[in-house]
Amino acid sequence: MRIGPRTRALGRGPRGILARCAVLALLTAVGACRVALAPPGAPTTWPVESAGRWQWQWQLSGVLDPTVDADVFLLDPVATTAAETAELRSRDRRLVCLVHVGSVAPADPDASRFPTAVRGAPAPRPQSRWLDVRQWDALRPVLADRFRLCRGKGFGAVALADADGYARRSGFPLGFDDQLLFNRRLAELARSLDLSPGLVNAVPQVAALAPDFDFAVNEECVRLGLCAKLLPFVEAGKPVFHVEYTGATTDFCVTTVGYGFSSIRKERRLDAWRIPCPTAHATG
Template sequence: MKFNLSITALVASVLLATNVEARWQPTPGLTWDYLLGAKDDVVKASKQQVVTFDLEQAERLVPYVHSKGQKAICYFSGGTTEHRAYDREEYQKSGLALGGNGDDWGNQWLDIRNKAKLQPLIRKRMQRARSYGCDAVEVDCLGIYHYRSDYTKEDSYVFAKWVAETAHQEGISIGLKNVAGIAESLEPYFDFAVVESCAKGNTCKNYKNFTQHQKAVFIVHYGESFTLSGSSLNTLIEAQKGMHFTCVFSQNNKLHDNVTNYDCNSGSTISGKNKKYGRIRNKR
């Protein structure tokens, strides 16, 4: 019995090590395209090193993106129902949906405290992403405490932590999406960060420990609130300068079109691709 247990433990440790070594980690200095609402042809037209698009498009788009030498980050929501066709019935049967007003996109928040029911559903989405060849996942809606007073910041921290651990168990990298209030404490568990509109609340600095640990931070601001000129650009530069982020601008939050990459310190437009693509994560 002891021998069998030792063999089992050894196999488990080898598998875990293999998963860790196989993970890609984006490093600071990469260019990025954020295309959650874009059609396939827009994604295919991207010239940036890293491209983020919806998991529903991954099976057909990841091979194309890889053929161009780009990396693919695949998006889904972890904290809301999202109504995806392939697992809608499982989510409906789970009883996790909380009801009420939901998020701003017509989805209901999920009971993130119920790990026993929610983790298997999220794990299946991560397994699907990896089967399609996604290099990483972006899991949205981690910060339920911003929207529902019956859930705490600690609830979101615990949820986000096990979401990241689940991704790593499945051998895929994961980016922290927003949740500026707990970003610093979650940095050790995530491979990079994806941040929206952080100049609004002056929270961009909450992610500087990512780049200090050689993890990419992809920052996006939208045309509803900012422009890349005048005092608006000055506000962006002041919020982002000196922290080695990737800074991009999108005309609106629908994310239908290719974004503009610009220098976080000067506002000058960045075109084309650099030579760096990130590295393989071989230790934690």
């Protein structure tokens, strides 16, 4: 590289030293403000120093809005196209796909792959059924392909939904330990496919599973009075992405930002509309 006269002059005398130090400090500050995005094919990273500072978006319906001012997007891997994920990645967004690991619905493209014997009582999604999570050998190949779909579309993380069938009327005699083993196996499976695993709700198992997962997604912990149970993630420097469907942000943000969560207000239809809470960084 050829150094010009102006640049060489910066190196002479006390003024030159001060000028170089100022340039170095500026470049260092700019670099520190930007968290490097994981390349395609690598699991999403969640730097501890950024925990509680992520702005996030959860959209499962309507036309995807890539311009939303959020660092993290939680999306449906079936409805979201590879072109959409590519655009979001070009904007340095972190992408998380939502995978229902404990239920199957007729609208799922892979519904026919789940044997009748592993389908139980009705689950929360329309016409869906809980799965017998004890039947790992039957479920693993299908769930692995669900994860591979995420990976193939450019997602770097996966959020595991319906991971609490043991606490519902699933139609199976599932115990706490059955669910715990299943969820840990899923976290390990996600990592083997270069995906960062996240836990959706399943609050009673958070204390046991926080070491196995990289982040948590929670619905309505303020309304339900359960926010304190998510602190094992915060204490480990892992992000908690939280949403409330009722109430004003002026009411619940004080609580959740104080806990170190990244919180938003959404409608239950989970379209593009959102009101974010200020992050811990923004509030000082």
